[in-house]
Every structure is written in C-alpha cells, then in structure tokens.
Amino acid sequence: MSEETNVIRLHEKDNVVTALCDLAPGVPLKLDEIGVVTRELIPFGYKVAIQSIAPGAYVMKYGVAIGVALRPISPGEVVHTHNLKSLAERYE
Amino acid sequence: MQGYRRRDGRVGIRNQVLVAYTVECARFVAETIVQRTVGTELVGFAGCYSDPYAYRMLVELGCHPNVAAVLVVSLGCESTDVAQLADDIGQSGKPVQVIVIQELGGTRTTIEKGCAIAQAMVADSRELKLDAFAWSELVVGVECGGSDATSGFSANPATGWAVDRLIEHGAAVIFSELPELLGTDPYLLRRARTPQIGDAILSGLERARKLGEALGQFAISRGNEAGGLTTIEEKSLGALAKAGTKPIDGVLKTGDRPEGSGLYLLDKVGDVANRQLAHYEINDNDGLVSLIASGAQLLLFTTGRGSVVGSVVSPVIKICGNPQTVKRMGDDVDIDASVIVLGREGIPAVGQRVLACVEEVASGSQTRSEALGHREYSIPYKPGRACDLI
Structure with missing residues (x-):
C-alpha cells in the first residue's frame, strides 16, 4: 500500500470503501477529508462504511447496489454478512 | 507467434x-x-x-x-x-x-x-x-477462482484490460461462469451485440438463478466471504471485470467454438424446467476444461486467495491481485497484479504485462503451472436426466 491510502473507494457513488490493509479501531480513513475513523477492526479486503446507512438502504460498491443494510450502519463500521444482505431474497 | x-x-x-x-x-x-x-x-x-x-x-x-x-x-x-x-x-x-x-x-x-x-x-x-500465426487465430478463455475483495479491482480489471486489447487485435475471448454473474444482469445485457444475444444472456441468467434456488445455494463460498466479499452481486461485479468492456458477440453452448473474433459468453447452465439440473460447474478445472473444449488454446485465470491449478491440453496463466497471496504463493503466480492494490502500478500497466505474457506463452514459453507439472482435468457426469435432487 502506498503511504497516502489505506482504503480504496471504487466509485464516487459508493457508501462503503475497501480496506487495503488490516485497520485497527480508531484509525482515520485516508480518503479526501471525509473524516471517518474506524470504529472496529476492519480486516484487509473488508468493506467499511463512510456514510450512515439506514436499515433497508442500498449498500453501494462499484457505483451500484450490492445489497441492502440489515440494520443501521454508522460510518467507520465494518460492512459484511452480519449487516448486509443480497438484494434478492433468493440469492441468500 | x-x-x-x-x-x-x-x-x-x-x-x-x-x-x-x-x-x-x-x-x-x-x-x-x-x-x-x-x-x-x-x-x-x-x-x-x-x-x-x-x-x-x-x-x-x-x-x-x-x-x-x-x-x-x-x-x-x-x-x-x-x-x-x-x-x-x-x-x-x-x-x-x-x-x-x-x-x-x-x-x-x-x-x-x-x-x-x-x-x-x-x-x-x-x-x-x-x-507463424496471427492474433485472429487465437482463442483465449478467462476464468476466476478463489476470488476475494482484491479480485474486483486488481487481477480482474487488469485481465479485462488485456481482454479488450486481444479482441482489438482480432482474437476471440470466451468467458463463462454464469452462476457467478448473477446480479450483473443490466451490465451484461447492455453489452449484447444484438437483441437475440441479449435474450440468450437473459435466458442463461434465469436458468442460473433457478438452478441456484433448486440447489439451495449460490456461487459464493466461505472463502469468498472470509476474503471480504459479502453478496453474490458484489462477487459477480468483480468477476465481470475480467471480461473487459467490449460488446458480447455471441453466446456459446457446451463444446461450441467462437465463429470469429470478439467476446463470447459460454452458457453451460442446465435447465431445471426441462429437468436438466446437473449441468453445473463443480470446480474450476471443470470450468477450464469446458473453455478448452470450446477451442481455447490458452487460459487466463485470476485469483485472490490463491489457486495452484493448471490444466491438461492448454496452458493456464495465473494472475493474482492479493499482496498477501503473492507473498505466500508467488511461485504459482505468473502475473503479480497486487501492485495495483499497493498503489505502485495502474491497471493498464499490469494489463500490458498480461498481454505480453499471452504472446510469450502462445509462442511456447511455459507458464508457472506448466513448469510445476500441473495437468489437472475434471470431466464429471452432467446427465440431462439427473434431476432427482428436486
């Protein structure tokens, strides 16, 4: 990882970014002055929210919805199987 | 070459x-x-x-x-x-x-x-x-295995970049794995060259969806989840990146060969409605064999978590975008795409290396899996009548 970044945002519409290394709790995301700090451990490759996401709202990655939030997600929280599910019930 | x-x-x-x-x-x-x-x-x-x-x-x-x-x-x-x-x-x-x-x-x-x-x-x-032969005589298959969160923004788009250039040079490229494209429907469909091709893609996606429902599982594995991927849509979007950005020129059925240069989608998904449940890709080598059977002389195989497989008949070029995997299993990797994740190189630079590797391997250079002796194959039963599971 270059010194400048610790996460990658794949599209400007995205409300999650991907960790480029293991991020400990309390680490600022190095991303255009968005001022988000990790609230928990974000393992390498995992998604972290950069905005508040309401239950039922789309989680956006690559600029498109990859699923819906199962519960309220705060900026800095990890987004994975416990709080994100596929858009179509039938993919579960 | x-x-x-x-x-x-x-x-x-x-x-x-x-x-x-x-x-x-x-x-x-x-x-x-x-x-x-x-x-x-x-x-x-x-x-x-x-x-x-x-x-x-x-x-x-x-x-x-x-x-x-x-x-x-x-x-x-x-x-x-x-x-x-x-x-x-x-x-x-x-x-x-x-x-x-x-x-x-x-x-x-x-x-x-x-x-x-x-x-x-x-x-x-x-x-x-x-x-001597020309690019237009080359058929290249693309496959991914052991995907993780890095696949969608390193190995797959770099491979997709090379796929676009191969098609511009006149080669034919085949991708497959319809069950791992679920959720990308609008992006796949808008790339169909003709309405008929669009209908064929939609039919394949629908059968893949029904097959997943009948089997009670979709193509996202525990390893994918451990690697940071959560939903099939997320995995599929990353997987689609390896097919580049060109229009889809045709949908092939099992054993069919491309009719000319361009991008082809191989559809070998069975049909639950017509009691053809078992046409399901059971592992990566099954997938590689089917791409080879459609004429691929060479295969591009992207991985995040790490795969070691090669294949009988056609050489397999391994492209890995996860820095930890490259460090741990570098001996099995032909193209290190993790430099994208590390911010040292862009997608076109790595894509260029993939393209150069294709040219070398097509001229006789051994891939890592060939040199290591890998010659796997998987030819399972896929009987049309084996639908007693449902």
Missing part, C-alpha cells in the same frame, strides 16, 4: 500426445503409459455409463489444436462408444488409435503396446514444423 498448424485449419500452441481413458477401470493403464512416455499427457472420464457431456468433452479435447495425436485406452465393456469416439476425434484429421485392455490381454501387454504407440506418435509430432 509460432504454432502448429493442424489439418482442420486451427493452430496449436502446444504439441502434446493425449492419452485418453474412457472409464476409471482403464485409468491406471493410461496413466502408466503417460508416466513412461515423455511428450504425452492424460485425460479421461471415469464413468462406465456414457454421458453426452463427458463424451463431447473427450471429443473436443481430442480434436483440440494443442493436441498432436490421441491414444484412446478402453477397458472394453464400458458403455461409451469408443470406436465412435475415435472416429469423431479423427474428423479433425489427426492420428487416433484405440487400445482395448480386454482384447490385448491385460495390464502388462496393454501398457507395452500403448507405450510403443505413444512413442511413435510423439516421434511423428516432433516432425511438425512451427508456423
């Missing part, structure tokens, strides 16, 4: 003699012939009951331009019609011979006879001269 021009007009970038067993009972004899004869490799189908999918795979692998000649090893009482198989492979114009263990008197005599035939075939194949 230089290759071996075959009688059916296609060009091979490898020149191996294929030893094919037609039932598990003949595998040991076939395997022993391969172990004792340099320049041969093994393939086969374990089933005693014949199966249209497996039969087609054996025919297409036998006819494949990377293969110089074929020795079929039969026990003698399996259901697969071995004489017909030899005949069908022979249509490609290459040498084919059959040996039958029950007729030749058992293990020892069949191995001796088989080794003599295989050695003669190898000697003849060495007489073939290399001939």
Whole structure:
C-alpha cells in the first residue's frame, strides 16, 4: 500500500470503501477529508462504511447496489454478512 | 507467434500426445503409459455409463489444436462408444488409435503396446514444423477462482484490460461462469451485440438463478466471504471485470467454438424446467476444461486467495491481485497484479504485462503451472436426466 491510502473507494457513488490493509479501531480513513475513523477492526479486503446507512438502504460498491443494510450502519463500521444482505431474497 | 498448424485449419500452441481413458477401470493403464512416455499427457472420464457431456468433452479435447495425436485406452465393456469416439476425434484429421485392455490381454501387454504407440506418435509430432500465426487465430478463455475483495479491482480489471486489447487485435475471448454473474444482469445485457444475444444472456441468467434456488445455494463460498466479499452481486461485479468492456458477440453452448473474433459468453447452465439440473460447474478445472473444449488454446485465470491449478491440453496463466497471496504463493503466480492494490502500478500497466505474457506463452514459453507439472482435468457426469435432487 502506498503511504497516502489505506482504503480504496471504487466509485464516487459508493457508501462503503475497501480496506487495503488490516485497520485497527480508531484509525482515520485516508480518503479526501471525509473524516471517518474506524470504529472496529476492519480486516484487509473488508468493506467499511463512510456514510450512515439506514436499515433497508442500498449498500453501494462499484457505483451500484450490492445489497441492502440489515440494520443501521454508522460510518467507520465494518460492512459484511452480519449487516448486509443480497438484494434478492433468493440469492441468500 | 509460432504454432502448429493442424489439418482442420486451427493452430496449436502446444504439441502434446493425449492419452485418453474412457472409464476409471482403464485409468491406471493410461496413466502408466503417460508416466513412461515423455511428450504425452492424460485425460479421461471415469464413468462406465456414457454421458453426452463427458463424451463431447473427450471429443473436443481430442480434436483440440494443442493436441498432436490421441491414444484412446478402453477397458472394453464400458458403455461409451469408443470406436465412435475415435472416429469423431479423427474428423479433425489427426492420428487416433484405440487400445482395448480386454482384447490385448491385460495390464502388462496393454501398457507395452500403448507405450510403443505413444512413442511413435510423439516421434511423428516432433516432425511438425512451427508456423507463424496471427492474433485472429487465437482463442483465449478467462476464468476466476478463489476470488476475494482484491479480485474486483486488481487481477480482474487488469485481465479485462488485456481482454479488450486481444479482441482489438482480432482474437476471440470466451468467458463463462454464469452462476457467478448473477446480479450483473443490466451490465451484461447492455453489452449484447444484438437483441437475440441479449435474450440468450437473459435466458442463461434465469436458468442460473433457478438452478441456484433448486440447489439451495449460490456461487459464493466461505472463502469468498472470509476474503471480504459479502453478496453474490458484489462477487459477480468483480468477476465481470475480467471480461473487459467490449460488446458480447455471441453466446456459446457446451463444446461450441467462437465463429470469429470478439467476446463470447459460454452458457453451460442446465435447465431445471426441462429437468436438466446437473449441468453445473463443480470446480474450476471443470470450468477450464469446458473453455478448452470450446477451442481455447490458452487460459487466463485470476485469483485472490490463491489457486495452484493448471490444466491438461492448454496452458493456464495465473494472475493474482492479493499482496498477501503473492507473498505466500508467488511461485504459482505468473502475473503479480497486487501492485495495483499497493498503489505502485495502474491497471493498464499490469494489463500490458498480461498481454505480453499471452504472446510469450502462445509462442511456447511455459507458464508457472506448466513448469510445476500441473495437468489437472475434471470431466464429471452432467446427465440431462439427473434431476432427482428436486
């Protein structure tokens, strides 16, 4: 990882970014002055929210919805199987 | 690039003699012939009951331009019609011979006879001269395995960049794995060259969806989740990146070959409604074999978590985008795409290396999996009637 970044945002519409290394709790995301700090451990490759996401709202990655939030997600929280599910019930 | 021009007009970038067993009972004899004869490799189908999918795979692998000649090893009482198989492979114009263990008197005599035939075939194949060939004569298959969160923004888009350039050069590129494209429907459909192609893609996605429902699972594994991928849509979007950005010029069915240059989607998903449940890709090598059967002389295989497989018949170029995996399993990796994740190189720079690697491998350079000795194949039963699961 270059010194400048610790996460990658794949599209400007995205409300999650991907960790480029293991991020400990309390680490600022190095991303255009968005001022988000990790609230928990974000393992390498995992998604972290950069905005508040309401239950039922789309989680956006690559600029498109990859699923819906199962519960309220705060900026800095990890987004994975416990709080994100596929858009179509039938993919579960 | 230089290759071996075959009688059916296609060009091979490898020149191996294929030893094919037609039932598990003949595998040991076939395997022993391969172990004792340099320049041969093994393939086969374990089933005693014949199966249209497996039969087609054996025919297409036998006819494949990377293969110089074929020795079929039969026990003698399996259901697969071995004489017909030899005949069908022979249509490609290459040498084919059959040996039958029950007729030749058992293990020892069949191995001796088989080794003599295989050695003669190898000697003849060495007489073939290399001939220059063009990009338009190349068919490249793309596959991913062991995907993780890095796949979608490193190895896959870098491979997609190379795929776009291959198509611009006139090559044909085939991608597959429809169950791993679920959720990308609008992006796939808008790339269809014609409305008919769009309908064929939609039909494939719908069958993949129904198959997933019938099987009670979709193509996202525990390893994918451990690697940071959560939903099938997320995995699929990453997987689609390896197919580049060009329009889709055709949808192929099992064993079909591209009709010209361009991008092709191989649809081998069964149809639950018509009681064809079992047409499901059971592992990565099953997928690679089907791409080879559609004429791919070379394969691009992207991975995040790390895969070591190669293949019989066609060389496999391994592209890995996860820095931890490259560090741990670098000996198995041809192209290190993790430099994208590390911010040291962009997608086009890595894509350029993939393209250069294709040219080298198509001219005879060994891939890592070839050098390590990988020659896997997986030809499972995919019977049209096996729908008792539902």
